[in-house]
Amino acid sequence: MNHPLYMARALELARRGLYSTHPNPRVGCVVVAGDTVVGEGWHVRAGEPHAEVHALRQAGERARGATAYVTLEPCSHHGRTPPCAEALVAAGVGRVVAAMQDPNPQVSGRGLARLRQAGIEVEVGVLEAEARELNAGFVKRMERGLPLVRVKLAMSLDGRTAMASGESQWITGAPARAAVQRLRARSSVVLTGADTVLADGARLTVRGEELGLAPEQAALALQRPPLRVLVDGGLRVPLDAPFFQAGPALVASCAAEREAAYRTAGHELLALPGEAGRVDLPALLAELAARGANEVLVEAGPRLAGAFARLGLVDEYRIFVAPKFLGSTARPLLELPLERMAEARALKIRDIRAVGEDWQIVAVPA
Ligand code: AOF
Ligand code: ZN
Numbered sequence: 001m002n003h004p005l006y007m008a009r010a011l012e013l014a015r016r017g018l019y020s021t022h023p024n025p026r027v028g029c030v031v032v033a034g035d036t037v038v039g040e041g042w043h044v045r046a047g048e049p050h051a052e053v054h055a056l057r058q059a060g061e062r063a064r065g066a067t068a069y070v071t072l073e074p075c076s077h078h079g080r081t082p083p084c085a086e087a088l089v090a091a092g093v094g095r096v097v098a099a100m101q102d103p104n105p106q107v108s109g110r111g112l113a114r115l116r117q118a119g120i121e122v123e124v125g126v127l128e129a130e131a132r133e134l135n136a137g138f139v140k141r142m143e144r145g146l147p148l149v150r151v152k153l154a155m156s157l158d159g160r161t162a163m164a165s166g167e168s169q170w171i172t173g174a175p176a177r178a179a180v181q182r183l184r185a186r187s188s189v190v191l192t193g194a195d196t197v198l199a200d201g202a203r204l205t206v207r208g209e210e211l212g213l214a215p216e217q218a219a220l221a222l223q224r225p226p227l228r229v230l231v232d233g234g235l236r237v238p239l240d241a242p243f244f245q246a247g248p249a250l251v252a253s254c255a256a257e258r259e260a261a262y263r264t265a266g267h268e269l270l271a272l273p274g275e276a277g278r279v280d281l282p283a284l285l286a287e288l289a290a291r292g293a294n295e296v297l298v299e300a301g302p303r304l305a306g307a308f309a310r311l312g313l314v315d316e317y318r319i320f321v322a323p324k325f326l327g328s329t330a331r332p333l334l335e336l337p338l339e340r341m342a343e344a345r346a347l348k349i350r351d352i353r354a355v356g357e358d359w360q361i362v363a364v365p366a
Contacts, residue, residue: 006030006037006069007099007127013042013051014071014134019213019221020045022188023292025102025138029055030069031062031093038062045224050075052084056091064092071131073102073124076110085114095121099131103142137188137294140315146285147188147293150316151305152180155333160326161302168331169200172322175356178212180299183318185211185221188293192243193304194232203246204228204299226297229288231304233277239265252284281311306335309345312365317347319361 013028021027021043029051031039039062041054052074056063068074074084074096088096096115101124102108115122132139137148154171155161162168184190190204206225208218228249230237235253237243239261248266254274262269270287273280288296298308308314319333338344346366353360 003069003097003123003126006032006067007071007097008130009037009040010051010069010071011099011127011130011134013040014131016042016217017044019182019185019217020224022046022224022294023138025072025135025294027051027070027072029071031055031059031066032069033059033062033066038066044220047080049081050084053081053087056087059091065094067095067097068093069097069126071099071127071134073098073100073107073109074111074115075102075104075107076114077104077106079106083111083114085111088115089118089120093120095123097123097126099126100124100128103139105142135294136315137296141289141292141294145289146282147289147296148315149285149296149298149308149313150183150187150318151298151300151308151314152183152318152320153305153333154320154322156322156324156326158325158327159333160328160330161333162328162331163326164328164330166199166330171324171326172320172358173356175212176320176322176358176360178210179355179360180320181206181210182212183297184226184299187226187295187297189229189288189296190226191229191231191296191298191300193300194230194234194236195301195303196299197230197232197237197241197243199301201242202299203242205246227288227291227293229284229296231279231281231284231300233274233279239267252279254279278307281307281313285313302332302335305333306337309334310336314365316350317361317363319363320355321359321361323357323359 010028010030014026017026024046027043029041039055039059041051043051076083076085140148185206196202208222211218230251233254250268252270256271259269272283347363348366349363351362
């Protein structure tokens, strides 16, 4: 009985759903009889069977008396699919090992209670930190009604984000851009601002051939592309901008005017409270969570990204650093702005790694 090893395998299976399960969590399951793996499964898409159902199907009769390793507490509710706890009971498994409790208030312990009530031995907390990390966005949405917010930034080694001319595209190389494509693809929402869309003609789309994934995974990623959200308090971006031409989008604004024009063009206008044309960002995030957004990727200029930072709304920064000097004085990475050292925003660096010729820094607020 090697708990961590089988749970590690279940987590590996769960990660196959990285780009496709949202709004659902990524979940994997391994059924082990004696020391033989008799069933494996992972949740592919919301609306389709949960991980346990796939694994039990594969195991068939061999599930009787076996141990099921699941990266999330088996569900107890009738959602889009019937409860997995019942399926495990019906299959006659002897033991269930879960990495973590399901933070979904519809479940939150009831799945485990149902299993125990049926005489199944239950254990929780194996590789829990890894399981939480994989679904940090889902967990935050369930516990706090807000999505996980990840801010992507790119700069040169001398800390510049643009040339004096305003030219700012292609600071980093192709591998870093593929990494950003994958960050987009795993997110429920990709969010940007009017400045970025107007200045760079940004589309914020996921492009299959640029993901750098195996064909089957790229295909999965493209089936559930993230919702593109434009923060445009003053409705400055014209409907013929590349951003709007690239597909349906949600526009967050302070004004409800021209609502019909957006609708006719296939977009949705969301009027939020806000002062002086500045959209209330916490209200926007709460609305996105209410619509099922687990992870939001912010790809914006210094003003909007700075606003998220200033308001303490950021969970994680992904800063791509290109090994070159741009030498310009244009555009800081973030506009906070701060005056004295005592006000500096402290971060903790979680990871630094090479991505092609560039470097990716993962930092979180300290
Ligand atoms: C599991 N195994 O593989 C997943 C679970 O609408 P439904 O029926 O898909 O239910 C979605 C909820 O079920 C989701 O919010 C989460 O609480 C749980 N997800 N549970 O036992 C799985 N994906
Ligand atoms: Zn389930």
